[in-house]
Amino acid sequence: MHHFMLANLLTEPVGVAHYMAVGAVLFVCGVLCMALKRNALGVLMGIELVLNGANLNFIAFGSRFLRGEGQGLGLDGPLMALFVIVLAAAEAAVALAIVLNFYNNYDSVDIDRADQLQG
Amino acid sequence: MGDGIYWPTFFFLLFSALACGFALAVVFSRNVVRMAFYLVMSLASTAGLFFLAGEDFVGAMQLMIYVGGTLVLLIFGVMLTSQKQFVEMKTPAGQWIVGLVTGCALVALLWMAAFETPQWQPISRAEAEAVAVQPTATPIGVALTNGRVDQLDQPDETLRGGMSSYLLPFEIVSVHLLVVLIGAAYLARAKRRSPSAAAPG
Amino acid sequence: MAEFLANYLPAWLAYMVAGAIHVGLIINLVAVGALVFIWLERKISGRIQDRLGPTRVGGKFGWLQTLADGLKLLTKEDLVPGGADKMLFRIAPYVSFCASIAAFLAIPFAGGDYPFIVQHVNTGVFFVLAVLGLEVFGVILAGYASASKWSLFGAMREAAQVVSYEVPLGLCAVVPVMLAGSLDLVVIGDVQQGWFTNWLIFHDPATFLIFWVYFTCATASVNRAPFDLAEAESELVAGFHTEYSGLRWSFFFMAEYGSMFSVSLLASILFLGGWNGPLPITEWLGLTAANGDIAWYIGQVLGVINVIGKAVAGVCVMMWIRWTLPRLRIDQVMATCLKYCTPLAAAFFLGAVAWQWSLPGRTFFGLLESPAELQSVSEGWSDATAAATDEDEPEASEDQTVSSEPSRKVAAAKLTGAAALQIASTNLQGGK
Numbered sequence: 001m002h003h004f005m006l007a008n009l010l011t012e013p014v015g016v017a018h019y020m021a022v023g024a025v026l027f028v029c030g031v032l033c034m035a036l037k038r039n040a041l042g043v044l045m046g047i048e049l050v051l052n053g054a055n056l057n058f059i060a061f062g063s064r065f066l067r068g069e070g071q072g073l074g075l076d077g078p079l080m081a082l083f084v085i086v087l088a089a090a091e092a093a094v095a096l097a098i099v100l101n102f103y104n105n106y107d108s109v110d111i112d113r114a115d116q117l118q119g
Numbered sequence: 120m121g122d123g124i125y126w127p128t129f130f131f132l133l134f135s136a137l138a139c140g141f142a143l144a145v146v147f148s149r150n151v152v153r154m155a156f157y158l159v160m161s162l163a164s165t166a167g168l169f170f171l172a173g174e175d176f177v178g179a180m181q182l183m184i185y186v187g188g189t190l191v192l193l194i195f196g197v198m199l200t201s202q203k204q205f206v207e208m209k210t211p212a213g214q215w216i217v218g219l220v221t222g223c224a225l226v227a228l229l230w231m232a233a234f235e236t237p238q239w240q241p242i243s244r245a246e247a248e249a250v251a252v253q254p255t256a257t258p259i260g261v262a263l264t265n266g267r268v269d270q271l272d273q274p275d276e277t278l279r280g281g282m283s284s285y286l287l288p289f290e291i292v293s294v295h296l297l298v299v300l301i302g303a304a305y306l307a308r309a310k311r312r313s314p315s316a317a318a319p320g
Numbered sequence: 321m322a323e324f325l326a327n328y329l330p331a332w333l334a335y336m337v338a339g340a341i342h343v344g345l346i347i348n349l350v351a352v353g354a355l356v357f358i359w360l361e362r363k364i365s366g367r368i369q370d371r372l373g374p375t376r377v378g379g380k381f382g383w384l385q386t387l388a389d390g391l392k393l394l395t396k397e398d399l400v401p402g403g404a405d406k407m408l409f410r411i412a413p414y415v416s417f418c419a420s421i422a423a424f425l426a427i428p429f430a431g432g433d434y435p436f437i438v439q440h441v442n443t444g445v446f447f448v449l450a451v452l453g454l455e456v457f458g459v460i461l462a463g464y465a466s467a468s469k470w471s472l473f474g475a476m477r478e479a480a481q482v483v484s485y486e487v488p489l490g491l492c493a494v495v496p497v498m499l500a501g502s503l504d505l506v507v508i509g510d511v512q513q514g515w516f517t518n519w520l521i522f523h524d525p526a527t528f529l530i531f532w533v534y535f536t537c538a539t540a541s542v543n544r545a546p547f548d549l550a551e552a553e554s555e556l557v558a559g560f561h562t563e564y565s566g567l568r569w570s571f572f573f574m575a576e577y578g579s580m581f582s583v584s585l586l587a588s589i590l591f592l593g594g595w596n597g598p599l600p601i602t603e604w605l606g607l608t609a610a611n612g613d614i615a616w617y618i619g620q621v622l623g624v625i626n627v628i629g630k631a632v633a634g635v636c637v638m639m640w641i642r643w644t645l646p647r648l649r650i651d652q653v654m655a656t657c658l659k660y661c662t663p664l665a666a667a668f669f670l671g672a673v674a675w676q677w678s679l680p681g682r683t684f685f686g687l688l689e690s691p692a693e694l695q696s697v698s699e700g701w702s703d704a705t706a707a708a709t710d711e712d713e714p715e716a717s718e719d720q721t722v723s724s725e726p727s728r729k730v731a732a733a734k735l736t737g738a739a740a741l742q743i744a745s746t747n748l749q750g751g752k
Contacts, residue, residue, distance in 0.1 A: 010124050014131050015241030017233040022135040022168065024229035026161070028222045029142035036210045036218050039151055041197050045158050048189065049142055052165050055181075063172035064250050065127070068242045075262045078177045079285050081169075082259070085177075085184050086292055090299040092189045096196045097306035103200045124332045152464050156408060159457060179446040183486075187453030191483050194460050198476060254442045256503050 016067060019060030027053030040099045040109040044092065051088045055081045125244060131171055137164035149209065155194045162186050176255040263289045342438045346424045354577040355386045361639050368643040396566035401467055404563065408465035413564070413571035416458025420578035423451045427585050430595045430623035431510040432616075433609065444505035445493055448586055449486070452541070455579055456482040459543075459560045462572070466563040474559030477549045477650055484657045485541040491665035492534035495527055495672045496520045496590040505586075509594030509627075514691050516598035517684035521591040524685055526671030531591045533665050535634075538583040540657065542576065545642035549650050577635075584634030585627065592630050595623030 026049050033046025060066055062077015099109060106113050141161035148154045162185050169178035233239060261267075263285050329337065359374070362385065366373025378384025400406055426447045428437035441447045456478060463475020499520055500508040512518045521531045540547035551559030561572050588594060602608065607619030648656065675686070683690040 010128055010132075012128065012244055013125060013241050013247040014128050016239040017236070018131065018135070018241070019168065019172070020233035020239065021230050022138060024226055024233065025139045026142050026165070027229070028226045029139075029146050031225070032146045032218050032222045036146070036214055038210060041151055041193060041200070042154060044193060044196075045145060045154055048158060048185070048193075049145065049161070052162060052185075056165060056168060059169050059172050059174055059177060063174065064253075065171075065173045065247060066242070068246045069250050075258055075267055078174045078255070078259060079262060081174070081177050082180060083288060083292055085180055086296065089184050089189050090296055092192055093303040094299055094306070096192055097303040099196055100199060100307050109200045126335060150405070152405065152461070153408060156411075156457075156461060163454075175441055175443045176446070179441075179443050179450045183446065183450035183453060187450060187456070187486065188483060191456060191460070191479050194457075194464075195476070195479050198464065198472065254504075256443050256446075 016060045023053040023056035134167040350578040354574040357577045358386045399565045403467035405465040412462035413568040416575040419454035420575040423582045430620040435506045443503045463560040470557045470562045488661040488665040489537040512593040519593040524675040526668045530668035542579045546645040584631040588630035595627045
């Protein structure tokens with residue numbers, strides 16, 4: 001099953017699976033970042049990585065170069081990716097505004113200090 | 120030129136190694152500004168992967184909005200909120216171990232899923248070389264406004280007539296962006312700091 | 321080029337050699353360009369201030385002054401401040417320089433069926449603008465990593481300024497894209513063939529005015545005076561490069577001159593006819609592909625001289641502005657962008673749309689019939705006018721222009737173009 005992973009690595013095209021493998025690494029890195037960083041901006045960077053992993057999958061599904069002519073999702077892939085990029089920009093703007101407010105109130109960007117609502 | 124090096128694969132390996140390597144560096148770096156720098160490199164390499172998949176427009180968009188816009192914003196945030204010279208925050212070792220074990224398990228699972236699915240396996244070299252290069256901006260522009268170039272043989276008459284286009288999501292995203300713009304400006308507007316925050320600590 | 325080399329070399333080597341030649345040419349263009357521009361800047365500033373500028377080194381006009389400076393910079397010690405983040409401090413100049421060079425990847429120097437360009441990207445305008453925006457990273461990293469207040473202030477100013485000025489810059493660049501019906505820089509340059517009356521700057525009053533907005537924003541986005549707040553000597557010592565010395569400092573300078581050159585190149589392709597001279601001399605002399613390869617090649621080289629000449633003229637104007645106008649304050653810089661440039665660009669964009677919509681197929685302020693290359697775009701506009709208007713018509717005809725390139729798979733591209741037109745027309749009729 002895994003024969004194509006290493007054999008003919010340089011002479012054969014890659015497929016959707018390879019893009020998904022890269023996307024998976026980005027995704028998991030992002031999740032780890034979100035879980036392990038205590039800096040609010042580090043968490044934001046984790047979110048960006050997660051979104052990029054997802055984007056890579058969308059692009060791979062839509063690409064004719066990976067699935068062959070006429071196969072694949074067609075335009076849905078790049079369009080979804082575009083929406084993700086735009087929404088990520090919006091999300092970053094709002095999140096940054098929240099982080100700045102948090103910093104104004106607590107003098108820190110350590111998310112562990114955001115425990116006011118904890119009962 | 121039958122079985123020489125297939126250059127797209129070579130560049131795929133290069134860009135994917137860069138993207139994954141810098142993503143790992145983001146996780147393992149403790150300095151926020153270095154994290155931001157690694158993230159920039161990782162996202163730029165991802166844009167390279169987009170170009171490689173034939174999506175020039177999305178790749179350029181990624182460079183412009185993500186790397187040029189969003190991340191500059193992030194670094195701006197880092198600068199506005201840093202107190203010590205180079206911000207570092209430590210994570211306890213126990214969390215690291217749990218996180219890494221879970222992460223590795225998740226990667227293994229996703230990789231198995233990806234490589235076990237027959238539809239997602241590579242096509243042959245001849246097929247890949249037969250794929251024609253097409254302009255990428257036009258189909259996307261047309262699909263955003265009124266129709267899908269790739270859905271011309273859609274059997275359903277209604278769908279073919281433009282319902283399958285992305286006009287509505289496009290409008291929603293536009294309005295959403297406007298709302299976000301106003302909201303972010305409102306949240307981040309200058310105001311007096313509350314007296315409780317001024318306490319030493 | 322790789323295909324040509326593949327006749328003599330093994331395929332893998334041919335690709336590498338072709339790539340190396342392209343990259344070598346670009347790096348030379350940026351580095352040698354910087355040498356020339358720095359000399360030019362000294363001469364121009366000297367003349368403006370009623371001095372002579374450099375006169376000693378290397379003959380009468382001081383030609384070799386920059387080279388001597390370069391040697392001096394090479395021999396200087398490469399200092400890193402004690403409190404600095406050493407890795408980022410070392411890497412920052414290269415980030416700036418790489419971004420500045422990468423923009424040249426998608427800039428054509430001559431058009432036609434086989435354009436002189438490193439990588440023919442079909443979203444060229446967008447790509448160049450995107451990559452130019454990345455240069456700010458090097459500056460921010462440098463400012464932060466230097467561990468100096470001056471540098472940090474310079475970097476913050478630069479970040480705010482560049483991100484804001486990308487908005488009006490993009491709006492201005494969209495106008496030629498709309499008129500030519502393509503994001504491809506080669507196509508945009510080629511539709512301005514013939515007399516200077518076909519240049520897009522003279523297309524209508526709105527494009528004439530928006531060119532000046534573009535030039536202002538371009539000056540600001542590459543941090544030239546009067547917008548060089550990031551390195552304001554009177555307030556911030558030297559801004560983000562206060563702590564830099566020797567070769568790393570000169571990398572920042574090469575990046576600055578490189579991006580000045582690339583925004584000027586972009587201006588000359590988008591508005592000033594690109595590789596087409598004011599008079600159609602190459603056609604009069606028969607230097608076209610129809611008269612054999614050598615004639616075609618000479619014509620292309622003339623085109624390269626044309627486009628580089630216009631870009632250098634643009635750079636000279638930027639220098640003239642730098643040594644004439646006083647520096648703005650940072651709030652004035654932001655106000656110029658958000659209060660003046662952005663609304664003006666938006667208004668002129670609407671003006672250009674309205675002009676093109678009411679007078680399709682005309683150029684030179686509506687006085688002349690536009691050339692055949694622009695007619696196909698205008699047809700879309702008149703169709704749109706007939707069918708109660710739709711925005712994507714000019715985009716639809718992009719594919720037809722693009723599909724005339726032999727290097728692309730013509731049939732497939734035509735299919736896309738035809739399909740897009742078909743969808744557009746059925747929907748328009750359905751919509752009525």
